[in-house]
Amino acid sequence: MQPKNIHFIINPASGKEEPILSYINNAIKDTKIAWQVTVTTHEDDIYNTAKKLIGKTDIVVVYGGDGSITKVARALQGTPTPMGIIPGGTANVMSKELGIPQDAKEAIDLIVKGKFKVAEMDMGEANGDSFLLRINLGIMADMIINADPALKSKIGQVAYGITAAKTAAAAEQVSYNMTIDGKVITEEGVSLTVTNAGNMGFGNASLVEGISIFDGWLDVVLLTSADPLSLLQAAGTAFLNIDTDVVKHWRAKEVTIRLNKPTSYICDDCEEKAQKIEIKLLPKALKVLVPSEKNK
Numbered sequence: 002m003q004p005k006n007i008h009f010i011i012n013p014a015s016g017k018e019e020p021i022l023s024y025i026n027n028a029i030k031d032t033k034i035a036w037q038v039t040v041t042t043h044e045d046d047i048y049n050t051a052k053k054l055i056g057k058t059d060i061v062v063v064y065g066g067d068g069s070i071t072k073v074a075r076a077l078q079g080t081p082t083p084m085g086i087i088p089g090g091t092a093n094v095m096s097k098e099l100g101i102p103q104d105a106k107e108a109i110d111l112i113v114k115g116k117f118k119v120a121e122m123d124m125g126e127a128n129g130d131s132f133l134l135r136i137n138l139g140i141m142a143d144m145i146i147n148a149d150p151a152l153k154s155k156i157g158q159v160a161y162g163i164t165a166a167k168t169a170a171a172a173e174q175v176s177y178n179m180t181i182d183g184k185v186i187t188e189e190g191v192s193l194t195v196t197n198a199g200n201m202g203f204g205n206a207s208l209v210e211g212i213s214i215f216d217g218w219l220d221v222v223l224l225t226s227a228d229p230l231s232l233l234q235a236a237g238t239a240f241l242n243i244d245t246d247v248v249k250h251w252r253a254k255e256v257t258i259r260l261n262k263p264t265s266y267i268c269d270d271c272e273e274k275a276q277k278i279e280i281k282l283l284p285k286a287l288k289v290l291v292p293s294e295k296n297k
């Protein structure tokens with residue numbers, strides 16, 4: 002059904018350069034939809050604007066990358082106001098996960114023509130900060146922290162690949178002490194991910210099949226080694242669905258990770274540091290617009 006009103010929040014600093022206001026106006030001008038736009042001037046504006054819109058509009062649509070989307074999600078979680086997405090960033094992992102068209106005009110069309118349904122997706126929380134996608138420790142986190150921003154803005158995700166090769170070569174084995182839904186497990190590995198989403202943020206690959214942001218679970222994925230053969234085997238688990246010891250996997254609602262020393266980790270797009278990370282699932286926390294028919 003076509004919405005009655007929409008508020009668009011636009012991050013002008015997101016990865017893509019395109020005439021987004023003109024795209025929106027062209028799509029909406031001949032409809033009966035009442036619409037407003039907020040173009041943010043500071044990163045805090047995104048959260049604050051979304052918070053003020055709760056209950057005041059049918060849909061809050063965010064144009065931006067995963068960073069902007071996370072801020073809107075944090076504002077709207079637990080409320081009846083749904084979030085729509087127009088992918089405007091570099092990686093746009095969240096929108097890919099939801100099957101939203103990557104082309105901005107197509108994504109706008111979907112919302113304006115009401116070709117969507119509202120789904121309730123899970124979120125996670127780590128040391129009090131909510132997240133949409135995942136927590137990364139070890140080489141996955143290092144890859145994101147070390148990716149050259151200039152390179153990333155020029156060539157997008159390929160920058161992670163270049164950093165990955167360098168990071169994997171210097172990978173360090175870390176002992177992860179985990180309490181997974183009450184069960185204590187200690188394992189060594191080079192990378193630990195606690196993910197709400199199947200897409201791990203690198204290409205469209207998922208290390209473990211069947212992970213979904215709607216499934217009511219967090220998935221704990223440990224990569225035990227970063228030598229080239231192991232990485233190939235890990236790729237095998239992703240693409241060929243082969244079981245190997247290189248990737249270990251648990252499902253959980255609550256995970257506590259204890260580390261030997263304060264360690265950097267990535268919570269969605271933000272870098273944090275802690276020695277103990279308490280993570281829990283927030284089931285059905287956010288209403289989001291998804292295409293009513295699967296994209297071909």
Ligand SMILES: Nc1ncnc2c1ncn2[C@@H]1O[C@H](COP(=O)(O)OP(=O)(O)OP(=O)(O)O)[C@@H](O)[C@H]1O
Nearest residue numbers: 014016041042044065066067068069090091092093
């Ligand atoms: N005027 C502004 N309004 C909001 N955010 C801004 C603004 N100027 C700069 N920023 C910054 O924009 C950055 C980019 O946001 P975002 O994550 O949406 O895009 P991206 O990094 O290109 O995408 P992706 O995370 O998908 O790769 C944020 O880190 C935020 O701090």
